[in-house]
Amino acid sequence: MGPKGVRVISQEAFDELVRENMEDLGMDPADALQDAIETLTLQGVDFSGIVTCIPGVSSVKDNPVIQSLDRLEEIVSRSKDQGNEAPTSGFGDKDLEEMADLLDTFSDLCCNEGSGNASIATRNGGVELVCSICSKLSLGCELPLASALKTMASFLHDIQSTETFRKSGGPKIVVDILNASRQNFEILNNGFSVVAAAATGNELLKESFMDLKIDELLIQIMREQKKGSIQSLYDAVRVLLTADDNRVLASQVFGYARRFAKMGIAGALVDAVREGLSSPSLISASIALKAVAVNDEICRSIAEDGGIDAVLQCIDDSGTQNNKAVARACCSLLSKLAGSDANKSAIVEKGGMDRLIKLSSKLFDDPSVLQEIMSIICTLSLRSPDNAARAVEAGAGELAIQAMQKFPSAHQMQKQSCLMIRNLVARNQENRQVFATLKPYVNSDFFWLIEIHFEYFHVDHIFLPLLLQICRTLLLNNGIEKIIRKAKENHESCKEAATDALRDLGLDNYNL
Template identity: 65%
Template structure:
């Protein structure tokens, strides 16, 4: 095979249209469809390659140069046409439909059918069709179509939202969503949708996808007061199985955009707290494991509970009792997903000193250790339990003593022996042991007497990520050679 090396450039070569650019958010080079087709044609015309060889050479050369070919229709120009690709044909049909300024009843049915066809093509696993659709301005097109669909046309809007969510998967697509006015279009539709659960479900899935990893999109949604819309909606859907509004809250309050130094999500969480979102999120938790939204609501509530004031307000509204009851029920029903989510939430609430006392007074230590016995084969649940005990014992020798009485030390020893390759759990166990021992000499004696030193040293030796935590635990157990 004749292999040629191409010069990567970051400006437009007007005579060849062979632009290779750097994606703005990651160290990945991209190329246009026209440039890709031009490279194949050059292979055939200048190097006398046959069409199949020319195509393979272009793919291999660009891949070796670090060019991302997702979204490129890899076909042979003149032999197979990119326009014959089903996803391109589907986009062309949607463009025809979108050429009208307003959809009539006949158009609506055809728009829904075409959107469903487009969605089916994009969702085909391993096809790369979603990338092709996005690369060929499919997201801009679907957003434009969505803005023309009357809010009473539920099925068509849902089809548009489903297609849109598939096309939003990286920073380029979230930026395209923002530039096309996507946030306002979505919020307006959700506001006008008159308690339509299907539209809310699919619409907030778009919100979650678009806000993931993009601080500017989060900001756009917050400027449109999506927090108030979510609050209004969530107060009325406690018993309805709909996950996406809770997922949207979690994403909006997650600082996941690596391009910004200081995220604004902490301030957004405070806004959620001020309008009463914490109380609205308590609804599914009060329903307990009967609620289909328990896990999603627990995760969302954890995202809102960013300061002492909000954590205390949750406790003042019965939150500690509710979460502890959910933890008890998750053990009885052997629901590990609910157990992890509720334990993670309780860890966040325990960050308030006032809440620590409340949790312990309500038998929290005993209930957590009891849960650990029910999930003794699940290192992830055990890790969450250890995290809570660690926080409850921080700077509190009385709570540390209560934890040992409840059996937290034995839990740690058994878990570390059983799950020696669960590195994160091993680290969390060392952190917990440190807090149990640092201010409580009696606990140190008990733990050392039960053989904890040998177990920690083994974790320190076998797990590089655990070494610092293990050394700290050995030091606060009173051992001099903790670094050896």
């Protein structure tokens, strides 16, 4: 049995099933193979890593992955027979050259999505073999070493392969290589790819890497290398700080993030984000910085290092250059930073509301971008009537109405829009009835009233509840109730958020 009761089958058992179909049932070879696959699939058998060949027609040994593995094993075995007389860790120059070619072939085969080649390699001892090769190669073997690390990263695709990597001493082997190869870009890039692949979904490997002080190594290399040059480094940070192993009840990643922050990684990541769209690693660096920002103290320290200015500039540039991927990543990061009350004020004071609405107008064709923008506005408006009024002044109300009308099937965006509407109108509900009579008089002068408020009145002045009530009325006059009810009816995930939005808009039948 495999993990969580998944049934598995050996190569020998699979071949025997195909052979029985041919010999006992008289099926032709192609039908015998297809019947075996379909039968096992219906029985819930996981036969990933099985070479689906026809006995007597083709052989497991004909598979290119198996052939490459066998040839690599021959080279390793020959180096053992030669003892220590051969140069560079027991491998001859020709062996090293062939090894690099074979490893590159492995990478190409395993990166072919849907081929199942990575499963075939790991089931047949690929992880153990490449770990052994990495441990034997000396620093003079840079080309095959870089190729071996690239191959290892392509092998680590599931919990079985990463556990094999852990039990084979993989973490220490890789960290030792990284420590000794700080000036070799290819080895660093491929090595951190291994760290990211190995630690994905595996809490024990995150712990192993942290025990080996990979946090110190990461920060040192970030300071030594050109900013943004090693994308896999940022991927490694993100994975190490992501709680993605459902086998454990409580992940340690929160503590790891605090450890990273104390060592100054936030400032280094801000510098990487500050490189802007000229950096190929901007998205990875933004996601890594978001993973580090786990508490108010760290969020504020990121702002103090210039993080808010850097992210807002990237948001501006992403709109100008129509870069939706950067827009999503940077908006998601800004939303995380906005969780700190101190940062909320800083974002608004730096024109954050207007810049976000401007971005939405430029990338209005992408509901995933609009969703991220609404998430920030929702966070900025939480428990802040002043920020809510500023958001409406900037055009958040129109954004909600237009986006919900244009993308009725984008359920996550619909939900986020409902959450944003709720935060825009939730405070000072006691004034709702008092100002209900203003409904016929709402018009374009609304925005002039808000400008007057911000110029002449303090946030606590009684004029603010009036503005927020006008905001509710404006939304209702533009048909927001019908739009929200449609989202509530069409999307199960929107029901709670839509109900809250209808309630805070002052509607009595919000539960209907």
